[in-house]
Amino acid sequence: MDEEHARFDYHGALVVVETADGEIVLIHPPGAPPEAPASLPSNPARPDEFTEQAAVRIVRDATGLDVSIDSEFITFVQEGTPTGIMLAHGYVAHVTGGALLDDGPEGPARAYPLDALPSIVPIRVANQRTLAAYLAWRSGSAEGGPQRLAQLGDLGVGDD
Numbered sequence: 001m002d003e004e005h006a007r008f009d010y011h012g013a014l015v016v017v018e019t020a021d022g023e024i025v026l027i028h029p030p031g032a033p034p035e036a037p038a039s040l041p042s043n044p045a046r047p048d049e050f051t052e053q054a055a056v057r058i059v060r061d062a063t064g065l066d067v068s069i070d071s072e073f074i075t076f077v078q079e080g081t082p083t084g085i086m087l088a089h090g091y092v093a094h095v096t097g098g099a100l101l102d103d104g105p106e107g108p109a110r111a112y113p114l115d116a117l118p119s120i121v122p123i124r125v126a127n128q129r130t131l132a133a134y135l136a137w138r139s140g141s142a143e144g145g146p147q148r149l150a151q152l153g154d155l156g157v158g159d160d
Contacts, residue, residue, distance in 0.1 A: 007077055007085065007087075008077055008084075008085045008086060008087040009083070009084030009085045009086070010044050010045070010083065010084060010085075010086055010087070011044065011045040011051045011054070011086070011087050011089060012042060012043065012044050012045065012051075012078070012081075012086040012087070012088050012089065012126065013042060013043065013044075013045055013051045013052075013054040013055035013058055013089050013091060014040050014041075014042040014088055014089070014090045014091070014126060014127060014130040015040060015041045015042065015055045015058060015059050015067070015090075015091045015092075015093050016040060016073075016090070016091070016092050016093070016130070016131065016134045017041065017059055017063065017065060017067055017093050017094070017095060018070075018092065018093070018094050018095070019094075019095050019111050020094075020095065021111070022113070022114070023111040023112055023113050023114075024111065024112055024114065024117060025041070025059075025063055025065065025095075025100070025109055025110070025111050025112075026038040026039060026040065026109070026110060026111075026112060026117070026118065027039050027040075027041055027062050027063060027104060027106045027107055027108070027109050027110075028106075028107040028108050028109075028110065029106045029107050029121060030106075030107050032107075032121045033121070033122070035119060036118070036119035036120060036121050036122055037118055037119070037121070038117070038118040038119065038120055038121065039106065039120060039121050039124050039127050040120070040124075040127045040130060040131060041058050041059045041062040041063055041106075041109075042058060042124075042126070042127055042130075043058045043061075043062075044083060044086070051072075051089040051091075052069050052072070052089075052091065055067075055069055055089070055091045055093065056068075056069065056093070059093060060098065061104070061105060062101075062104050062105065062106050062109065063098070063100060063101055063104060063109035064098045064099050064100055064101035064104065064109060065095050065097070065098040065099070065100065065109070066095070066096045066097040066098045067093035067094060067095055067096060068093060068094055068096050069091050069092075069093045070091075070092045070093060070094055071091065071092050072089055072090065072091050073090055073091070073092055073133065073134065073137060074088075074089075074090035074129075074130060074133045074134075075087065075088065075089050075090070076088050076090075076126075076129065078125065078126040078129070080125070081126070086126065088126045088129075088130065090130040090133060090134065092134065114135070114138070117131075
């Protein structure tokens with residue numbers, strides 16, 4: 001393994017899905033605490049797929065929605081995941097078809113207005129980080145937009 005790839009064990013895709021109404025789609029994993037019940041559609045990419053392809057598959061599997069990827073807005077290394085060190089790829093996608101699942105493999109999928117988003121499950125740190133970066137970008141507080149967020153993620157900015 002070369003030095004560039006020695007920093008992580010696998011690629012993961014985390015997807016902020018935007019609806020035509022400007023809402024964000026979240027899933028509700030079983031066993032999540034009531035005060036933080038939500039998660040972005042996210043999972044590891046399969047070894048034989050590109051992360052953008054994985055993002056589309058993950059959204060379809062977890063939410064029932066078909067999406068088109070708009071951009072990769074953040075990339076960062078996330079340590080401490082159950083499956084090792086992840087190179088996380090945060091995507092923004094928009095809905096192109098399908099219907100929200102009430103009984104998906106990771107619980108029901110729901111769409112929320114930006115001002116009424118439920119909290120992310122505490123153990124899902126990469127989800128929290130990705131959603132926070134997206135919200136900062138949307139609000140205009142992340143200078144330079146998606147490319148700047150990707151650079152900051154590579155530098156570890158936002159690691160707590």
